[in-house]
Structures are given as C-alpha cells and as structure tokens.
Amino acid sequence: MAELNIVEKVIALEGVELLGNLTPEQLARIATIAHEIRFPPGKIVLEAGKPADALYVVVDGAAELSREGESLATAGQNDVLGAWALFEEDDPMPLTAKTLEDCRLLRIGRDDFYDLLADNTEITASVFSTLVKRFRKLVEQ
C-alpha cells in the first residue's frame, strides 16, 4: 500500500477533535509532522499507566481500547488514540490501545507539535479555542 500523501493525511486529520477548528491549509501544516506508521495485529500502541508522547490517528485497521484487561471500545478508521497526550507530558495513559489487525496510523509527536505551534500562532490560537470550548463544556456539565 502506498504511503499517504499530504491531502490524504489532511482528510484523516479532519476527524481529530482537537484539530476541529483548523482550516484545511493549517491541517496541511500539521500533516507535515504526521508520520505514517504500521503495526501488526496485537501490538500495543499506548499502554495504560505509562505516559505517551504522541497522538495517533487510525487510518486503516482497528485497535482495542481496554482498562485492566477489560475491553471498553474498538477504535476504527479516523478515530484518535491518545487524543490529549500532546498536553499531558508526564501523566500516565488511562487506557491501553492494542491493534486488532494490521493497522496504519498517523503519529503526531509532542515535540514536533510544539515546534509547529511555536511557528504558527494561528494554529496555536485555534487549538486554544478548541481547548477552551472543551473546558467550558466540562464546567457546564
């Protein structure tokens, strides 16, 4: 299977809630730091209790989300694993994500993401806006 090009990466990233406020071109800049990786079935992508340093977007395949051995959900195409890992440097992951089949994922590393934010203030502003909306929603709940 051919590597994803930048347009395909943007289409995959459109489903990420954290990036929901970004324009297609801003997503294209995120796409430049989103690296395609492949996992065989049974591979642990994120491990509960350990910190993560990247966010993953499922392009193809499926991954199981579990806690203490109990299966909670299955992540499929366009779902995001470790959505808030970009902002939680030392906090352990609450869930384990393990691939159920051959998986193709996009990985966005925290350091790359912060470098990109430093270089693109309008992306930072959009991400802040999304975070603020989410906090407000949580407070209202």
Place this chain on the structure above:
Amino acid sequence: MLAEPGVAFRLLAFQLLFPEPDHMMRLGRLKRQMFDIRPGEHLRTWAMFAYLLFVLFAYYILKPVSRAMFLNKFDIDKLPWLYVLIAVFGGVLAYFYSKLAAKTSLRSAVFWTMAISVASLLVMWWLIRMRLPWMIYVLNIWVGLFSIVLVSQGWLVASNLFNAREAKRLYALLGMGMVLGAAFGGEFTSRTAVLVGTENLLLASAFMVVIAYGAFRLAIFHSAGAVAHARAAEAGETDFSFRDMTRDIWRTRHLQVIVGMMFVTYLVDVMIEYQFQVTAKSSFHGDQLTAFFGQFYGLYLNGTEFVFQLLLTSAVVNWFGVGGTLQILPVAIGLTSVATIAAPGVTSAGAVRLTEASTRYTLNRTGMELLYMPLPKELRNRIKAFIDICVDRASRGIGGVLLAVLTGSWLKLDIKGIAMIVAALCVPWILLANRARKEYVATVRKRLEARRLDFESARVTVHDAATVRLLETAAVEAKPRQAAYALGLLADAPHYEIRPLLQKLALAPEPREVREKMYEIAADLRWDGVLERAIREIRAGGEAGDLPRAAVPYALSVAPDRARLAAELLDDANPQLVEGALEALRGDAELAEELITRDWLNRMVRAEDPRRRALAAAAIGVRGDRGTEALHGLLVDPDPLVAGAACRAAGAVKNRAYLFALVSALGNPRLRGDAVPALAAYGDGICGALADVLLAESVPRGVRRQIPRVLKNIPHQRSVNALLAAMGNQDLLIRAAVLKALNRLREANPQLDFENQFITGQILAEARHYFELHAALAPFRNGDGCVRACRLLARTIEERLRHTLERLFRLLGLRYPPREIYSAYLAVSRGRGEEASAAMEFLDNTLDRGLKRILIPLLDAPEHLGEHGRELFGVEDRTAEEAIRELIRSRDPWLVACAMAAAAELKLRSLAPEIAQAAHESEEEVSEVARAAEAKLAA
C-alpha cells in the same frame, strides 16, 4: 425597428445610463437595480408598493378637486392664507398624532388614522352637498394633511419592515408605487369628474383608503410583531411632549440637518405652487381649471415622475450617494426659475412646478428617507412623524405668510419677483444638502465605532481624598498584586507625597511584589529613603529567589559608592545580582566601560553555565562591542537563553555585522521574539536589506514571513516601500503578513504615503480573484458527486474566499480610516443584520465610486455574485472540470494539491496533462499528490 416612442425613449435612456456593449447584460442590470427583491421580501415589498399606490391614488383624486373648487370660489389673494391655515391646523394635528403614535403601536396608529380618514371623507361629502362655502376651506386643509399623515405612516412602516440595505434596494420601487398611484389618481379624476360630479369623487377616495389598509395588513403579515411592537418611544418615554421632540432635534445635528432640508424644501414648494396656481387661474376657469389640474398632475407631472423613478432614482442614488442626490432638487429649481424670471407665464411656472414636484417625489424623497436610516430605530420612529408633519406644516405656513407679505399691498411682488426669491433660496439649500452628506457619513461612522470597546475609557484617575485613603489602605493591607497596583496609582497621583508611605513599607516584611514596586518608585524619585533595606536584601543574596529585580538597579542608582558596589555585584556568583548590576549600568556608559573589562567578558563567555554566557551577551549590549568579537559566537550559541540575550545585545549595539545572524534567528521560533525587536532597533537604515530578504526566493519562507513583523516596528516610509514591493507575493502567508504590517504602520503613522493608486490596483486584483474563486467553488457548492477530496477542495476554496475578503478589507484600511474599515470588516464577515447593514452603508458612502462599483456588489449580493463577476471582470461560470483545471494551474501549492486529489476522485482523465505538469513543477509534497492522482487516473 422600435415603433413605440415610449419604448424607444426607455432604451435610449438605457444607452445613456449603462454604456456597456452587451445589451442583455444591461437589461439584467436594470432589472436588478429596480426589482432586486430577494427571497422572503416579495410579500412585504409588493404590499407596501400597493399601500403607497392606493394612498396616492386617493390623494390625487382629492388634490385637483379641492384646489379647483377653492380657486373657482375665491380670489387668488386668499391662497397664501389658506397655506397659513393648513400650517396652524397641521401643527395641532401633528401634536396629537405624535401623542397617538407614541402611546399606541404602529399597527394601531395606522388603523385609527385610516378609519378616521374614511369617516372624515364621508362626512365632508355629505356637508359639501349642503353647499356650505366654508367647507371648501375645511376640505383644502384636510386634504393638505391627508397625504402627509398617510404617506409618512407608510414610510414609517417600511422603515420597520426593511433594514438600511434592503431599503436602499427597495425604496425606489416603493417610490414608484407612489408615482403610479398619483398618475392613476389624477387621470381618474380628469376623466370621471364630469361623469359622476366633483363632490362624489370623495367617495371614490374613501374606497381607495380602505384598499390601502388591506395592503398594509398584507405587508405586515410576516412582520406583524415588528410593527405591533414598534412605537415612537419606549414605554417610559411615551409621554413625550413637543419640548422632548425639539430637545431631540436640538441635541442631534443629524436631525437638525434633516429639519433644515425639509424647511427649505417646503418653503420653496409653497412659492412654486403659488406661482403655478396664479398663472393657471389667469389662463383657465371653471371646469377648464379642474381639467387642467387633473391633466397636469395626472399626466405631465406623474409621467415625468414615473420616468424619473423608473430610470433615474436607483442609478442616481447609487452614483451620487445621499448628499449628491439631495443636491439635485435645488440645482434643478434654481435653473428652471431663471425661465420664469425671463418669461413669466403658465408654461414657465408649470415647467418649474413640474421640475420641482417630479424631483421632490422621486430623487429627493428617496434621498431624505435614506437620510433617516442611520439613526437609532427608536429615535427614528419617535421623531419621524413629528418632522414629516410638523416641519412640513410650519414651513408651508411660514411660506404662506411670506407670500402674503411679498404679494401684499406694500411689496406687490409679481410672479417674476417670487421666482427671484426662489432662485436665491436654492443657494443655502445646496449648502444644506452638502452638510447632510457629511452628517450622514458621520452618523454611520459613529454607529460603527460604538461597537468597539474603548479601553482608554477604563483608566483610573486619582484626585479625591477618599480615593487616596482607600489606596493607602490597600497598599498596606491588600493582597500583594492589589497593593502593588495601589502603590503605582498613588505614585502617578498629582501632588501626592508618596515617600512617607514607602518608608513605612520599608520597615515591614512586605511581599516581593510590593517591594518591587517600592524600589521602582524610589528609583524614579532618585530617593535613598529605602536604600538601607535594598542593600540588606542584596547582601542576603536574594534568598529563595525573593530579591526584587528592581532592588539592584535602585541601589546602584542612589548609593553614594555606586562604582564599588557595581564592581562587587558584577563578580557575584548570583546571576540575578550580576544582571541587576548590568541593568543599572545601562544608563552609565562610562562606568560600564570601566567595570565590564575584556577579561570579565572572556571569563563569562567561556563559562559552562548558560546563564553566565547570557550575562556576557547582556554586558556587550550595555558597554558595546568595542574590542570584542564575542557576540558573533553568542548569537549562534546552541542555548536559546544565550542566543536570545545575544540578539537583544545586537539590537542594542546596532552593528550591521550581526544582521545576517539576526535575520537567520527569525527562522527559529525560540529566538524570534528577541530577533524581531533587535532588528527593528536598527531603524530605517536596514529597510533595504530587509526588503531584499523579503523578496529573495532562496531565503527560507519561515524567515521571510517574519520580515514584515520587523518592518512594522520601523515607522518609516522605507518600511512602507519595502512592504508594498512584496505585496503581490505568491506565498499567501507572506502576503497576509505584509498586509498586517502595512495596516499597523498606517494606523500608527497615517502621515506615511501608502501609494493610493497602487493600493487601488491591488484591491481590484483581489476583487477579481474573489469572483474567480467564487466561480471555481460553484460546481462543488451543492456537493453533487463530492466525496472526501472534493469536499476538502470546497472547504479550501471557501477558506481562500474568507482570506481574500480579509485582504480586501486590509487593503481598504490602507486607503480609508483603518479603524472604521476594521469595524466594517467584522460586521460584514459576521453578517449580522443591522450591524452588517450599517457597515454596508458606511462603505457605500466612504469608498470611491470606482471601488464601490466593484466591492458593493461583491459584499452585498451573494446570490448575484456569479452575474456580477461576469459583468465586472468577465468571469464565466465553470464546470467542475474547468474549475479544477484552473486551480491546478493556480500556483497556490495547497490549492493545487487539493484540486489534483479532487480530479482523481472525480476520474477527470482529461486533466492528466495538467497533473503531470504540476508533478514536474511543484515542491515534493505537492508532487507526491500529483503522482498519487496520476496513478489513480491510470487505474
């Protein structure tokens, strides 16, 4: 061949008004100009049209009948006194009408006015049949009031049903309803008076009023709430009086101008009416006079008005704006009055009357109604009826008295003399119209500005003793941040002696924030009252990082042995103390040169601790770089703390040898914050070099995008020139940064020259680009056959449209008042009804005609963008394939990538050559997309 003269005349008028090559295009434009009724507007528009038509129909039955009856029964010298009677009774009615309008809803006011009108007509019909001469006076007075009340009510209803932008499109059509009603009414009277008897026409008039009421109910069918809730005043203000209304006028210059305009208009109207009736009475008698009036008002006058309204009003208002439109009437009257002066008679007086009345009911009426529009709705509603009725009557009454004096036994002015007076009155009238234009724009501008938060008004000033006591208590007892703020305010308070308070604070273990402020204030005062405490803190070495930053600079500014103390601090192991010492030495070059030796610098530069290397850089910034090359190395230090300090130092010494390193630092997000002000500190001398970097394709984009940030901090014409040269850059981010920088420079330095002509060219280019993008978006707008790549393409184009609009407004901000243009941009992009409407009015009255012609259709009529693009720039509709082909050729990398992905998704194999070309010419990321698209199309 055109057989019908009327049709030939209209087409001739089209040729004159719209001199463009394509006939279909011109017809479409005329149709839009006159009948630009948008979805959801039809019922209320046509119903209001019918309302005004039938009210005018009724009036133009009454007018010739009443005037002919009066002139046949009484001598002409009674006519001025009839005007006075109308004024007196009109004033009384205006007062009571305003009371009614303020205390009831607009809907009820209309109902009761019409019901009373119908009842009055029936009673007068019955009394006139009794052959009572005084009833002719009553009828004339009543008729004079009838049209004013009902027509002004109609416009009041319209102003509640339509916003300012809708009004600008639709009022011309409503005005045409009035013209048609008047024409039909006059013609109806001239043909039926002999058949049914003059007095019986009153019944026909009453019937028309009933139909008009039906039209009113239809007009408010979907907006009954707006009209039912609309009042001339708020609940608490309904009990307004004549004094309240005159106070409103006294306070609002805009209203004063409206009143002044109306006063002169009706004063002149009375005089022209008098001239016309005197000459008509001398030429016609009895039934001939009635027939003449019917024909004049029905055919000549309204025929002219109809042509004016159909062909001229919208175009003139669009072309000349409100002020220019309002000047046409006095200019036209002034010119035609010359004919009456030269050859007095029914023909010349009729010509003046024809010019005056036709222009007043068409161009002037539309201009005056638009003049009301920028006023707040409540004020508009409250005052409008009063002005329309009361000012109208008063000015006519004064006109009547003036006529009685002028034509009386003392002055004995004839028609020629009256014509001279009219011509003279036109001069102040023209000046007033010009003033109206300025007030109109000023009022619209104020409404826009009122939506901006004025941060400056939030400043606190300390004058009174109670506030001072409050702040003194806060400085001692409040939380640290509040206490420090209170100290700052007290330090700025005029005539306040702060030293005792500082002394008191120095004795107490105050928090760091308060001490920081204390040292800052003491340093500003050059007062050593808290030096002892500062020295104690410095000696303690800032335990636990508790030493205020201001302590060292303060101590070194007032200490008697400052040189020894500074030397001691420079060698201290605590970097904070060294930094404080350097800060204090910044203002004393001689001492800095003496204490910051080359040995000291070398020692610091070689230190492993990056904080000490950073201090070395800071020291070079303080003493200069004479005799040392250390700053070159520090600028490329791997530690951002050191490199940032080196950038600041380079900005302080302003040696061009560091320019390359500083420009390179712009590409590093961690150094950019220091590099930008450092470069700006060099001043206009480096603008040329920065311009070269900005234009150099070989320099990384990340660096070039930051150059405008530097230039905007150098307020010099060279910065403007450098930015203007880069305005057309292909990289949209660079272009946006350039425009932002220019906007900032314009706002802070309006005296700089931004090359208006060049900016206009750029605005037109962006406008064209907007229409082209819109045409490219059209095939994807409804989403037919669109999957993911197509949707992404559509979203990208929409985003490009938004950015193009922003650039357009930024460019406008370089030519017109930047704050107002920014407010207008916010209002237009949010698209909220009243706010957007006010913004459009502002633009309509601010932009030059050439720009307005392009931009107003772009902003105001989204559903007609395709047509406007075709007319203005020849941008044709596109199929999906044509649109994608052009986008692939656009040289906008991201748009090209999306277009190629969409082409692959839609299986547009005919685009393979363009995709292959793009794969060859583009950067790697776009080439990858091209190759993927080629593979997909080949599959």
